[in-house]
Amino acid sequence: MLGKLILNKEHLSSFLRKIAKEHELIAPVRNRYGDTLLEVVSSVDDISLDLEARPVMPPKGFFLPRVETLFRYQRKDGHYSFKEVLPNVSRVFFGLRSCDLWAILFLDVVFQENLKDRYYLNRRSDTVLINIGCREPMENCFCKSAKSGPFLTQGYDLQFTDLGDRFFVEIGRPRGRELVEKWDYFFRPATSGDRDEQYEIVLEAESKFGQKVDFETAISRFMRYEIDDDLWEELGNRCQNCGGCAYVCPTCHCFDMMDRPVSDTEGERVRTHDACTLAGFTRLAGGHNPRRERGHRLRRRFYHKLPFAQDKYHRPSCVGCGRCVEICFGRVDMIHVIRMVCKKPEGPREASLRLGEILLDAGLISWKELKSTLEKQAGTGKRLGAQLIEDGLATKEEIASALSIQLGIPETEETG
Amino acid sequence: MKDRAQALVREVVPNIYHPYPAFIKEVKEETGDIKTFTLAFADQEIQDRFVFRTGQFVLVSVFNCGEAPFSICSSPTSSKGLELSIKKMGLLTGEIHRYRVGDAVCLRGPYGNGFPLEQLYGHDLLFVGGGIGLAPLRSLIQYVLAKRSEFGRLTLLYGARTPEDIVFEDDLTAWSKEKEVEVVTTVYQANAEWEGNIGPVTNLLEKAAISPSNTKAILCGHPAIISYLVFDLLKMGLAEDAIISTLERNMKCGVGKCGHCSIGSKFTCMHGPVFTYREMKEFPSVL
Numbered sequence: 001m002l003g004k005l006i007l008n009k010e011h012l013s014s015f016l017r018k019i020a021k022e023h024e025l026i027a028p029v030r031n032r033y034g035d036t037l038l039e040v041v042s043s044v045d046d047i048s049l050d051l052e053a054r055p056v057m058p059p060k061g062f063f064l065p066r067v068e069t070l071f072r073y074q075r076k077d078g079h080y081s082f083k084e085v086l087p088n089v090s091r092v093f094f095g096l097r098s099c100d101l102w103a104i105l106f107l108d109v110v111f112q113e114n115l116k117d118r119y120y121l122n123r124r125s126d127t128v129l130i131n132i133g134c135r136e137p138m139e140n141c142f143c144k145s146a147k148s149g150p151f152l153t154q155g156y157d158l159q160f161t162d163l164g165d166r167f168f169v170e171i172g173r174p175r176g177r178e179l180v181e182k183w184d185y186f187f188r189p190a191t192s193g194d195r196d197e198q199y200e201i202v203l204e205a206e207s208k209f210g211q212k213v214d215f216e217t218a219i220s221r222f223m224r225y226e227i228d229d230d231l232w233e234e235l236g237n238r239c240q241n242c243g244g245c246a247y248v249c250p251t252c253h254c255f256d257m258m259d260r261p262v263s264d265t266e267g268e269r270v271r272t273h274d275a276c277t278l279a280g281f282t283r284l285a286g287g288h289n290p291r292r293e294r295g296h297r298l299r300r301r302f303y304h305k306l307p308f309a310q311d312k313y314h315r316p317s318c319v320g321c322g323r324c325v326e327i328c329f330g331r332v333d334m335i336h337v338i339r340m341v342c343k344k345p346e347g348p349r350e351a352s353l354r355l356g357e358i359l360l361d362a363g364l365i366s367w368k369e370l371k372s373t374l375e376k377q378a379g380t381g382k383r384l385g386a387q388l389i390e391d392g393l394a395t396k397e398e399i400a401s402a403l404s405i406q407l408g409i410p411e412t413e414e415t416g
Numbered sequence: 417m418k419d420r421a422q423a424l425v426r427e428v429v430p431n432i433y434h435p436y437p438a439f440i441k442e443v444k445e446e447t448g449d450i451k452t453f454t455l456a457f458a459d460q461e462i463q464d465r466f467v468f469r470t471g472q473f474v475l476v477s478v479f480n481c482g483e484a485p486f487s488i489c490s491s492p493t494s495s496k497g498l499e500l501s502i503k504k505m506g507l508l509t510g511e512i513h514r515y516r517v518g519d520a521v522c523l524r525g526p527y528g529n530g531f532p533l534e535q536l537y538g539h540d541l542l543f544v545g546g547g548i549g550l551a552p553l554r555s556l557i558q559y560v561l562a563k564r565s566e567f568g569r570l571t572l573l574y575g576a577r578t579p580e581d582i583v584f585e586d587d588l589t590a591w592s593k594e595k596e597v598e599v600v601t602t603v604y605q606a607n608a609e610w611e612g613n614i615g616p617v618t619n620l621l622e623k624a625a626i627s628p629s630n631t632k633a634i635l636c637g638h639p640a641i642i643s644y645l646v647f648d649l650l651k652m653g654l655a656e657d658a659i660i661s662t663l664e665r666n667m668k669c670g671v672g673k674c675g676h677c678s679i680g681s682k683f684t685c686m687h688g689p690v691f692t693y694r695e696m697k698e699f700p701s702v703l
Contacts, residue, residue, distance in 0.1 A: 070433055071433070071434070071435075073477075073479070073522075075479045075520065078518070078519070078520055079437065079458075079520060080437055080477075080479050080521065080522060081437050081522070082434060082435050082436075082477070082522060084431050084434060110673070111673065114671070114672055114686065115432045115671045115672070116429045116432070117432065117673060118429045118430070118431045118432070121429060253673075253675070254674060254675030254676070255668075255669075255673070255674050255675070256668060256674065257433070257482070257483065257668055257669065257674065258482050259477075259480055259481060259482040259483075261480040267479075267480050269433075269477075269482075269483075274674070274675070274676070276675060276678075281666070281676060282665065282666050282676065283666060284664060284665070284666055285484070285505040285506050285509065286505055288638070288639065288664075290639075290665065290679075300678070303680075304678065304681075307681075308680070308681035311681055312681060
């Protein structure tokens with residue numbers, strides 16, 4: 001079976017029902033209060049699937065639960081011992097945001113480097129990840145800047161694109177292929193028309209971002225230690241010390257371990273989420289605290305997420321999901337901190353550049369060519385990119401590269 | 417495929433957080449709030465596999481109290497095996513101070529890089545410790561004395577709060593009788609019987625007869641003291657990588673995952689806890 005398929009929308013429920021019979025199916029579900037959450041779906045027909053909104057919480061909790069029992073221990077007749085409690089699940093995630101899927105791949109590296117974390121691996125090794133590319137970025141999304149969306153080129157098991165009445169399905173890793181081959185009667189091969197349409201959607205989605213965040217400039221300033229302490233002091237004053245940013249972050253993975261006594265003879269060793277912005281995170285017995293000031297803890301947080309991650313993993317650990325932007329009322333979030341770090345004496349740019357202008361800016365096409373293509377496009381109803389490619393004015397690669405260059409341009413305006 | 421992946425995880429990956437049963441072989445009261453515990457694993461096979469270096473640490477689980485890191489204060493050359501000196505500070509340390517010979521704890525480790533022995537061979541060694549900070553230094557001092565011919569002169573400057581707070585008193589006396597070894601102690605607050613030095617350990621530095629070009633300094637104590645010592649040692653002409661210290665951080669997992677002991681882009685539990693000053697100054701405001 002080829003790598004690109006079509007799944008008609010009316011077959012989606014049947015496909016998901018098949019999956020849910022054999023695996024734990026997790027999908028974004030809108031609840032009766034209007035919030036979208038990633039949930040275990042027991043009955044496909046009873047849920048309201050939401051493939052548009054970003055779920056309130058990232059998927060990390062399914063791999064690193066908020067609270068998990070690592071061991072049960074007991075002490076009897078002078079013998080004190082630990083017995084591990086290992087998770088064992090077979091899961092399929094459907095409808096992940098691209099940024100969230102990318103974040104899981106990041107966690108894979110963290111929990112497998114040096115020494116492997118058995119708990120994480122037991123939850124992860126039998127997991128299938130299916131993302132749906134985002135056609136409409138939300139207000140605070142900046143995955144385009146973080147290079148982890150809105151569509152992925154690798155890392156997924158299956159990637160879905162909404163083509164209106166049908167889904168365009170790309171097969172990535174072997175687990176995705178297995179799933180499709182098992183229930184191949186739901187799928188048909190995609191035509192070249194389907195492919196072009198999907199490609200257009202990708203290009204269009206990429207041009208729709210209102211938020212552009214200049215990771216490169218910020219990281220290089222961090223690496224050269226060009227950021228003075230005043231910035232951290234100011235951020236420290238604005239931080240409310242709540243840990244919310246780490247809690248909603250799809251890649252934050254710091255944890256604490258503690259004992260929960262059950263009785264005089266037994267108890268559980270549990271692992272919980274923790275956050276480097278909390279005061280007790282680095283406090284030692286005796287009270288000495290290497291990062292006593294809030295500003296110092298924030299400096300730690302952003303150094304860790306940007307230059308240190310860049311140094312170690314060749315990319316920042318931020319995937320641009322925008323959740324910290326929405327949760328932090330002190331505006332100590334990735335967008336605002338990077339803008340503060342990058343502040344340059346430059347005039348504000350337009351928030352969003354249309355595809356034509358971007359290609360014009362990049363010198364790929366002339367104004368005349370753009371104008372004539374636009375006129376032609378009005379007649380054929382084709383998308384601009386497709387028309388340009390058809391007329392031989394630009395190649396797919398050229399368009400894609402122009403887009404990534406232009407959208408990476410430093411954004412200096414302060415957003416409301 | 418599914419089954420294979422699962423099997424792979426089960427067979428190959430050991431549980432890095434698993435503590436193993438051990439028991440207390442000996443308890444020695446050092447001061448009013450510090451005790452030295454001699455420990456051994458209950459399982460002989462695990463005990464045989466447990467090979468440590470000077471300057472490493474272990475994580476000790478105490479029933480219903482959680483887990484905490486402690487520096488190993490004995491040398492791998494010591495016949496006593498694994499010794500930990502523990503100061504009564506909170507819940508876990510308070511509980512283990514109530515334990516007696518034969519009581520059970522759980523252990524995992526050893527963790528950390530340990531002292532860079534290869535950089536120390538052939539050099540004069542200057543040890544400076546404060547309070548319980550003598551514990552990890554003791555591990556290395558014992559090692560040096562066991563392999564005496566491979567190291568130069570040994571000087572130990574040790575400061576405690578009061579004469580009652582001096583740890584390893586027998587060791588200090590025994591070491592001072594060894595050849596080419598000088599031991600100088602000081603207390604911050606003297607009592608009626610005290611006839612020795614009074615003042616912070618930093619005061620002893622000027623009196624120490626060391627040759628800066630051939631000396632490696634190994635420090636352990638409160639961070640405030642360390643930063644004074646580093647300043648003075650640099651002034652005396654020691655190179656940045658000739659100053660070695662162990663850093664104390666809130667180590668939870670011991671295996672570089674939990675993030676608590678992070679320092680710069682490194683983890684104290686894996687890349688440390690022993691760092692040279694040259695390495696330490698790369699970390700923003702480490703001391």
